[in-house]
Amino acid sequence: MNELMSFWGQWLRPSAGLPTVQWSLLLAVASTCGYLVYRHTGLPKVVGYSIVGMVAGLLGFSGAVWPLQGIGLFLIELGISIVLFDAGGRIPWRWFRHNPMVLVQSIAESALTYFAVYFTMLWLNVPREAAGPIALVAMAASPAVVTRVVADTRAAGPVTDRAIVLATLSTLYALTFGGAHAEMLSRPGSSFFEAVPPVMVMFGVSIVVGALLSGLIRLALRYMSPSSENTSIMVLALIAASTAVAAHLGGSAPLAALLGGMLIKQLHPRPWALPRQLGTASSVITMLMFVLVSTVAAQADWSAAIAGTVLALIAVRLVAKALGVGIGNVGSGASWRQAVWVGAAMMPMSSIALLIASQFMAASASTGEAISRIALPTILLMEVFGAVIATVALYRAGETHKPWAELPTGTAREEQRES
Numbered sequence: 001m002n003e004l005m006s007f008w009g010q011w012l013r014p015s016a017g018l019p020t021v022q023w024s025l026l027l028a029v030a031s032t033c034g035y036l037v038y039r040h041t042g043l044p045k046v047v048g049y050s051i052v053g054m055v056a057g058l059l060g061f062s063g064a065v066w067p068l069q070g071i072g073l074f075l076i077e078l079g080i081s082i083v084l085f086d087a088g089g090r091i092p093w094r095w096f097r098h099n100p101m102v103l104v105q106s107i108a109e110s111a112l113t114y115f116a117v118y119f120t121m122l123w124l125n126v127p128r129e130a131a132g133p134i135a136l137v138a139m140a141a142s143p144a145v146v147t148r149v150v151a152d153t154r155a156a157g158p159v160t161d162r163a164i165v166l167a168t169l170s171t172l173y174a175l176t177f178g179g180a181h182a183e184m185l186s187r188p189g190s191s192f193f194e195a196v197p198p199v200m201v202m203f204g205v206s207i208v209v210g211a212l213l214s215g216l217i218r219l220a221l222r223y224m225s226p227s228s229e230n231t232s233i234m235v236l237a238l239i240a241a242s243t244a245v246a247a248h249l250g251g252s253a254p255l256a257a258l259l260g261g262m263l264i265k266q267l268h269p270r271p272w273a274l275p276r277q278l279g280t281a282s283s284v285i286t287m288l289m290f291v292l293v294s295t296v297a298a299q300a301d302w303s304a305a306i307a308g309t310v311l312a313l314i315a316v317r318l319v320a321k322a323l324g325v326g327i328g329n330v331g332s333g334a335s336w337r338q339a340v341w342v343g344a345a346m347m348p349m350s351s352i353a354l355l356i357a358s359q360f361m362a363a364s365a366s367t368g369e370a371i372s373r374i375a376l377p378t379i380l381l382m383e384v385f386g387a388v389i390a391t392v393a394l395y396r397a398g399e400t401h402k403p404w405a406e407l408p409t410g411t412a413r414e415e416q417r418e419s
Contacts, residue, residue, distance in 0.1 A: 026056055027284075030291045043391055044152035046145055046290050050384045053291035057298025064295045066372065067361040068354070072292060074244070076358075079289030080144070080351050081243045081257035082236070082282050085213075087143040087168040088261025095165075101332035102162065106169040109324025109343070113139045113170075116320035117313055121374075124309050130370040133181060133360045137353045137375045138317050140174035141167035144286065145348035145383065149390045157399035159338050163345035163390070166325070168258070171352050175255045176203070178356040186363035198250075205251030210259030213242045217260075218267040236281055254355065293351045294383055300376035310377045321346050337397075344393035348386030353379050 034048030057064075064072055096103050117138040121131035146167045150160055180199045187198070216238055224231045242260065243253040300306075322343035329339040357375040361368030394400055 022061070023288075026052065026061070026291060026295075027288060030287060034287070038152060042153075044149045044387055046148045046152075047384060047387050049287055049290040050294040050380075050387070053294030054298045054380060054384065056291075057295040061295055064292055066296050066299050066376070067368070068296065068358045072296075073358065074247075075285070076289055076292060076351055076355055077247060077253045078240055078243050079285045080254045080355060081239050082285060083144040083147065083289075084168070084171065084254050084258040084352075085239055085261035085264075087147065087164065087171075088258045088263075089265045091165055091168060091262055091265060093262075093266065099333060101328050101330070102165065103169075105162075105325050105328030105332060105342075106166050108327045109166065109321045109346070110139050110170045110173045112320040112324040112327075113317055116316045120312055120316045121309075124312060126309070126374065127367075127370055129185075129367050130374075133178070133185075133357075133367070133371045134313070134374055136174055136178045136181060137356050137371070138313060138349070138378070139170055140178075140349065140352045140356060141170045141321075141346040142348040142350040142352060142383070142386065143167045143171055144289070144352070145350050145387050146345060146390055148286070149345075149348075149387055149394065153391060153394055154401035155394040155399045157397065158334055159341050159345065159397040160394060160399050162334065162338075162342050163393075166342065167346050167348075170346070172255075172258055174352065174356055175252055175258070178359060179203075179252045179255065182356075182359040182363040185360060185367060188364070201250055202252060203255075205249045206246060206253075206255040207259060209242050209246040209249070209251055209253075209256040211263060213238055213256065213260035214263035214267060217264055221268055232281075254352065289351050290383070293354050294380060297354060297376045297380035297383070300380070301373065302377065306373055306377060309374055310381065313374065313378055314381065318343075318347060341393040341397040345390045345397075347382060347389045349379050349382035350386075353382075 030049045030052040033052045034045030037043050037048035037051075038045045068076060114135045118131050118135035121134055122128065126134065143164060146163055149155070150164065179202050183199045183202055217235060220231065220234055224234070239257060239260075242256055246253040246256040322340060325339045325343040325346075326336070329336060334342070353375065357368075357371055357379070360371050
């Protein structure tokens with residue numbers, strides 16, 4: 001045996017290591033589970049991805065740890081940046097000029113969510129310094145989950161469009177106020193005016209990087225075809241570079257990508273379907289993001305008290321978002337029934353909420369720990385069940401390609417749906 005091992009040892013070479021093998025196998029299982037969930041239940045594939053990540057996290061998978069750092073943090077930021085760049089490019093500012101009540105809906109649902117969750121946390125004896133950040137985390141809906149649900153159900157219509165836009169705008173508010181709050185939290189004892197310069201640096205860097213990103217892409221699109229494979233690689237590479245630069249210079253990478261997407265929509269108004277352009281590469285990154293989020297979020301410590309607080313937060317958040325959308329619905333051109341389904345479609349929470357919680361954790365370990373105990377279980381539940389609620393909302397709104405009960409089950413029809 002020793003002679004055999006000695007002989008075989010001549011061919012052994014250093015490889016990428018066991019974590020690479022673990023993540024490769026985990027992604028393979030997640031991809032398979034997502035496909036089976038979609039095929040046999042009609043639910044979006046993100047549900048399968050999240051379930052696999054949740055099981056891995058509960059079993060003690062060591063490939064992702066909380067708080068996020070290093071390559072895991074960068075992958076989350078990159079996945080979020082890709083999704084937010086696409087989501088920002090879907091926001092038609094002309095829509096707000098013709099229908100300003102949509103903007104009122106956005107502000108109302110975000111503000112109501114923040115204050116409702118904040119006072120609920122105080123009522124449940126959560127420390128004041130943690131209640132505010134938890135309310136900011138709860139304010140952010142997940143454009144990543146909503147757009148994946150829309151893609152898998154092939155939904156289109158006013159409820160779909162409004163859910164994507166309101167989820168994106170709530171993300172913009174959460175990233176802005178969350179980044180500012182985290183910067184102030186990292187400087188305890190400083191006055192308000194002493195905390196203003198670092199906050200302005202964070203915003204300034206994000207705006208400059210977002211403007212550079214949109215400007216470079218706009219310049220490239222003057223000479224390159226939007227349908228070219230080289231254009232897809234160029235866009236993906238620029239988003240990755242802007243993510244790294246914004247984080248390195250003290251800005252917010254997701255905020256920069258979101259602003260970049262919103263600017264490119266104004267600079268290049270012609271139709272441009274980003275997900276189709278970025279292709280398989282972006283699909284792998286976003287799937288990895290969903291698995292990573294649920295793996296990390298599943299590492300939270302559960303107890304009866306925490307479970308009660310989390311369920312109260314979820315219930316209050318659902319009511320607040322529905323009320324906020326309803327308040328701004330008057331004169332917005334949508335029916336009350338559509339407003340209810342828009343509010344339900346905004347229930348998912350995922351990577352953006354996790355990233356905001358990670359910022360608070362990096363700013364203050366003690367406060368971040370109190371935030372994580374409540375935020376992580378909430379994110380885990382809302383990534384899985386939020387996607388289910390959003391799917392039901394879009395089906396009930398009648399904006400999917402066909403009723404749920406008539407989903408195809410045969411292989412040929414499945415291949416047709418996948419195309």
